[in-house]
Amino acid sequence: MSSPIEFLGEPAKRQNLRAWEWLKETKLMALPLTALRCWLGVMWIEAGAAKLWGAENPGFLHHSGAAVAGFASHGVPAYSWWGSFLHNFVVPNAAWIAVLVAVAEWTIGVALVSGLFTRVAAIGSLALLFTYVMSGTASVIGFYALCAIVILVFWRTSSWLGVDGLVASYRQHHKGQRAHTRLTWGRGAAGTASPVQKTA
Numbered sequence: 589m590s591s592p593i594e595f596l597g598e599p600a601k602r603q604n605l606r607a608w609e610w611l612k613e614t615k616l617m618a619l620p621l622t623a624l625r626c627w628l629g630v631m632w633i634e635a636g637a638a639k640l641w642g643a644e645n646p647g648f649l650h651h652s653g654a655a656v657a658g659f660a661s662h663g664v665p666a667y668s669w670w671g672s673f674l675h676n677f678v679v680p681n682a683a684w685i686a687v688l689v690a691v692a693e694w695t696i697g698v699a700l701v702s703g704l705f706t707r708v709a710a711i712g713s714l715a716l717l718f719t720y721v722m723s724g725t726a727s728v729i730g731f732y733a734l735c736a737i738v739i740l741v742f743w744r745t746s747s748w749l750g751v752d753g754l755v756a757s758y759r760q761h762h763k764g765q766r767a768h769t770r771l772t773w774g775r776g777a778a779g780t781a782s783p784v785q786k787t788a
Contacts, residue, residue, distance in 0.1 A: 611742065612741070612742055612744060612745065613744060613745065614745065615745065615748070617742060617745045617746075618745045618746075618748045618749055619749070621738070621739065621742055621745050621746035622703070622746065622748075622749040622750070624735055624738065624739065624746070625700050625701075625703065625706065625739050625746050625747070625750075626700065626701050627735075628700055628713065628732065628735045628736065628739065629696075629697045629698070629699070629700030629701035629702075629709075630697065630701060631697070631732065632693050632694070632696045632697030632700065632713065633693075633694060633697030633698060633701065634697075635693045635694075635697070636690055636691070636692070636693030636694025636695070636696075636697055637694060639655075639686075639689070639690035639693065639694075640690050640691070640694055647686070648686040648687065648689065648690045649686070649687060649690065652682060652683045653682035653683040653684070653685060653686030653687070654682070655686060656678065656682040656685050656686040656689065657678075657679050657682035657686075659723065660674040660675065660678040660679050660682065660723065661674075661675070661679055663723045663724040663725070664723075664724035665722060665723055665724055666721065666722045666723075666724065667722070670722045670723070674723060689716070692712065692716060693716065695712075696709050696712045696713055696716070699712075700713075700739070702750060702751050703747045703749065703750010703751050703752050703753060704750065704751040704752060705752070706739065706743055706746060706747035706750065706752050707740060707743045707747075710736045710737075710739045710740035710743070711740065713732065713733075713736040714733060714736050714737070714740070717729050717732055717733045717736070718733075721733075
């Protein structure tokens with residue numbers, strides 16, 4: 589070996605365990621993963637709906653985002669730099685951040701339940717949960733984060749029974765039909781003889 593890189597090989601050529609690949613692609617996992625995805629989505633919808641229309645509405649959509657400002661001011665941040673971010677940025681901008689949080693929670697929930705933009709919704713879940721954990725909240729956030737990671741890792745099967753799955757199926761069939769049409773036309777063009785011109 590001329591270099592350590594050649595000795596280690598190419599990361600792109602490494603293969604996963606067959607069992608892992610099977611779990612990522614088998615349709616048998618679609619039902620439990622869909623149930624997990626929908627459950628997490630319902631949790632986000634309930635959290636967002638409470639902020640948009642429920643008991644938490646005054647603290648998020650009114651009173652200059654008092655709920656977010658109070659949480660950022662009196663929370664226990666994981667790091668001092670995060671505490672500075674909360675005090676110097678979140679508190680002064682609590683009004684629009686509160687609206688953003690409420691809408692984001694509800695939107696992520698709807699996306700997960702419907703299976704629309706599943707990977708984006710899972711990443712959004714992790715981003716929100718990250719901010720909550722960094723701000724000193726524990727509760728059930730760790731379990732929610734685990735669910736979001738599972739949905740993200742197994743996105744092919746977790747979104748198969750949903751809008752993403754329907755769109756992917758339509759694209760596959762449409763692409764197959766176009767390829768078949770091009771192949772048929774190509775054969776027809778190759779197998780058609782040019783007309784013989786009559787001579788006088």
